[in-house]
Each structure stands twice: as C-alpha cells, then as structure tokens.
Amino acid sequence: MNKRMKLGSIAVALPLLIIGFKTETMKVLLSGNIESLQNLSHGSLWLLLFFTLLLMTIQNLFTIIPLILLISINVSLFGFTGGYIWSWLISIAGATVSFLITRYWFQDFFAKYVNSQWESKIEENGFGVVFIGRVMPFMPTSVVNIAAAISSIRFMKFFYATVLGNMIYFFILSSISLGILSIPWENSLYVVSAAFALLVIMVIRKRRKKAGRTPMTPPE
Template sequence: MHKLIILLALIAVAIYFFFNSSLYHVLKSGDIETIKSFLGENIYYTLGITFIIMIIQNSFTIIPLILVISLNIALYGLYYGFFWSWITSIISSIIVFLGIRFGFQDWMLKKLKPEIVNMGEKHGFLYVLQARVIPFIPTSIINITAGLSGIRLKEFITATSIGNFIYFIILSLIPAGLFSGEINVYVLGILAFFLILLFYLFKKFYRKNNRKTARENQK
C-alpha cells in the first residue's frame, strides 16, 4: 500500500512537470516530426517520456491515443512501436486502476455519475473488453470505473490486454501508412473482419462459461 502511494506521488510529480514543460506544448501541435526532433536520439529518454505520455493518456485522456501510437511507431518502427504502445497501455491502465481502487475510491465515487459506475459493476470483464475494442468511453473513464467496481485485477488485465491488442492493431495501420493505398483495401477489410469476429467469439465464449459456472454454483 505504501509503495503504491509513493509510486502515485512520483507519477503525479512527473505529470506536473510534464504539463509545465516545453514537450507538452510540442505534443499539443500534433506534428510527429516536430515531436521526434524535440525528443532527440536518446533511446532511454524517449522510452521514459513515451511511457509517461501513455500514463497521462490513461489517466486523463487529454492526449489522443492515435497520436501516442503514431509517435511510438515513428520512433521505434511499426512492430516495436506497436508492442511498446500495447505494453505501456496495459501497465498504465493497471497503475490507474490500482491508484483508484486503493487511493481515491471514496473521492471518485462522489465525482462520477452512479450509472457509469454501475455499468462497470454489472458487466465487469465484458464492460472493459467492449470499451477497449469499441472505445465509446474514454480510456481514463474505463480505468477509473473498473477501479471503482468489483472487477478483479486479473480480469481487468486480461480484458485490457485483449481489447487493446485488437484495437491497437487497427490504430497502428493508420500511422504505418496502410490506409493510404500501400496495401489492398480488401486485405484491410478481411483483417478488420477477423479481428471483430475474434472479439465476438471470445465474448460469446466468456458469457457461455459464466452461465455454466453460475449453474454449477447453484447445485
């Protein structure tokens, strides 16, 4: 618990300095080449900064996710950029989730509408998974709502990992230039179809497994 509070305090300090830095104003421009030039060539520095950016994106959603992924792909290439975006998004989501659940739960319950919290409480795993794949709710709200609900950490991590993997693949195609005509449009359509099919098959399997478990518990 104390370690978590110290970690959150350090992140809060980092975020404060980030908002008061030149980098924040460069990011607001949305120009990838300008951001790359500003960050320079130091790999450890860029990894640290892009990780902090992802934490901020998962905490407040003031930086568009497509911009973060585009920056990572521009810095590290398609595969490493995608992987780094995916891994940091999972870690950032866990940090926010744990921070809300063990640090700010009482305060946040007063700030959010009850129906938003009830949505996460009622659907749990599927709420997080659906919201990740079809992002009708900001990333930060998903993390906060999950932290306030009764969803287990294991379920939250699994749903986030699967949902972000599918969604990030689609988002990564945009900065990679695949939507600009460098790949056959039918290939994109087939890829999108199979990704969505995978999501709904997993969703169906999860619901069926839950019903089976509920029946066994009633016996």
C-alpha cells in the same frame, strides 16, 4: 492506506504535477511533434521509450492526448511492428497505473461523478464491459479505468480485458496511422471488433455456465 496518508500524498503530488505540466519538456512532449521529441531525447532510445511511456500514462490518467497521435508517434519512431507492440505494452502499463491510483487514492472522490449505471454494469460483467470499452472506445480511456477502479471488479479481470482489448484496437489504429488501412475502413473495423468482442464474451459466459452445471464428483 488511511485518509490522512492519502491527503498527505495528494498534497505533495498535486503541486509537483502542476509544475511538471508547465515545464518546457512537458510542453514539447504534449505537442506530439516527432522531431522535437527526437531532439529532446538526443538520440537515446531509452529516453524515447521513457517519454512515450510517460505520454501513454498521462493519456490513461487524463485523456488529454489523442490515442491515435501517440500510436502514430510510436509507429513513426519504431516501425509498424515495434510501434504497435510498444504502444500495446505501455497502454497496459498506463491503464494499470490509472486503475491502482484511482482505487487506492481517489476511489471515494470519483465515485461521486461516475454514472451509477456504468459502474453497476462493470460490477455485473466486469471483463466484458472493460473489453468492449477498449475495443469500442465510446468513452475516453481514463473514464474506463476510473469506472473500473471504483467498482468491485478484480484487478486481474480488468488487466486481462485491457490486454486483449487493446491488442485488437491498437492493431487497427497502428494500421491506420501507417496508411495500411484507410480511414473509410475504420467504422467497418469497429463493427468487426465489436462482433469479435461479443463472441469472446459469449464464449466466456458459456464456459462459466457449463462449469457451474458440472456436478461435483463425490469423494470416495
């Protein structure tokens, strides 16, 4: 997409986005009130699914909504298993939207503000950095998405790291939101998650090195 088309699409999308955030519907959604959300959907399951998908996408784009709040809403609405799985799926969708928008529309803009060391780490070990960013979210979700998008990481590596990392981390947050796990356990679980993340990365690196050392069979 050329620069003129990018500027044109941004000029159209930005005012619509500003207007959308000022509507009463969006204010109700961003409030995180479950009863208000149910009233807004008029008991429609499809509207509830759409609203929670919209909120998760916003969270991945701007990180203005606490992730634990969104997961708590989903668990309250759909139960532990349904809430966990739905939160996981829409987080993947939201991260994908954020990644693609940044890479194809705002890559040049965000490249000025993302730390070059963070970007180079992603380029060196894209899967591992994104995976740890998901499991140990020291940085907001949107920052991980943006930093990955402006780097040279391939989309599928970003996608797989997000799928696996969010699957682990969202299970922890879902358990905490439902009271299955207490808050004092949270830090311990972070450590366990980080250890698991490092183990996965070590296994992947070992397999890559082994594959690189495998001699090629000469043609007959």
